[in-house]
Amino acid sequence: MRILSLTLLLLFLAPAIYGQNSNATDSLRTVEQFKQELLNLRADVDNVQLNLGKSERRFKTGIAVATLGYSITITGGLMLGRKRDELGKALLIAGGATGVTGTILMVDAFKFLGRASRKQKASR
Numbered sequence: 001m002r003i004l005s006l007t008l009l010l011l012f013l014a015p016a017i018y019g020q021n022s023n024a025t026d027s028l029r030t031v032e033q034f035k036q037e038l039l040n041l042r043a044d045v046d047n048v049q050l051n052l053g054k055s056e057r058r059f060k061t062g063i064a065v066a067t068l069g070y071s072i073t074i075t076g077g078l079m080l081g082r083k084r085d086e087l088g089k090a091l092l093i094a095g096g097a098t099g100v101t102g103t104i105l106m107v108d109a110f111k112f113l114g115r116a117s118r119k120q121k122a123s124r
Contacts, residue, residue, distance in 0.1 A: 051112040051113060051115055052112070052113070054109075054112045055109045055110065055112040055113050056109075057109075058105060058106075058108060058109035058112070059105075059106055059109035059110075061105055062102050062103065062104070062105030062106030062107075062108070062109060063102070063106060064102070065098060065099075065101055065102030065105055066098075066099050066101075066102025066103050066105075066106060067102070068098060068099075068102070069095050069096065069097070069098025069099030069100070069101065069102050070095065070099040070102075071095070072091050072094060072095030072098060072099075073091070073092055073095030073096050073099055074095070075091055075095070076088045076089065076090070076091025076092035076093075076094075076095055077092060079091065080092075
């Protein structure tokens with residue numbers, strides 16, 4: 001009788017003991033998944049910061065080049081119809097080309113922001 005009651009007791013306690021181990025294992029998996037998600041999030045933030053830094057430098061360079069170019073264009077336009085008409089025409093062309101180049105640099109700076117946003121959308 002004692003053996004039978006001990007066997008029945010073990011049969012009823014076995015699922016409870018297994019369930020406790022399973023909960024501990026699930027808890028460990030959850031912690032590991034949380035750690036991995038934190039590492040992924042940190043990597044994403046670092047990537048966004050890197051792309052923002054690149055974008056800022058390129059954008060500032062583009063602003064400087066465009067400002068210089070369009071200033072040269074204005075100077076060339078003011079020289080038209082005077083003694084140095086040929087110099088004014090040359091300044092118009094050179095300044096316009098420099099200004100357009102600066103504008104292209106500014107627009108190109110936004111590609112780094114696009115890269116960062118595509119990375120975010122892909123991970124969601």
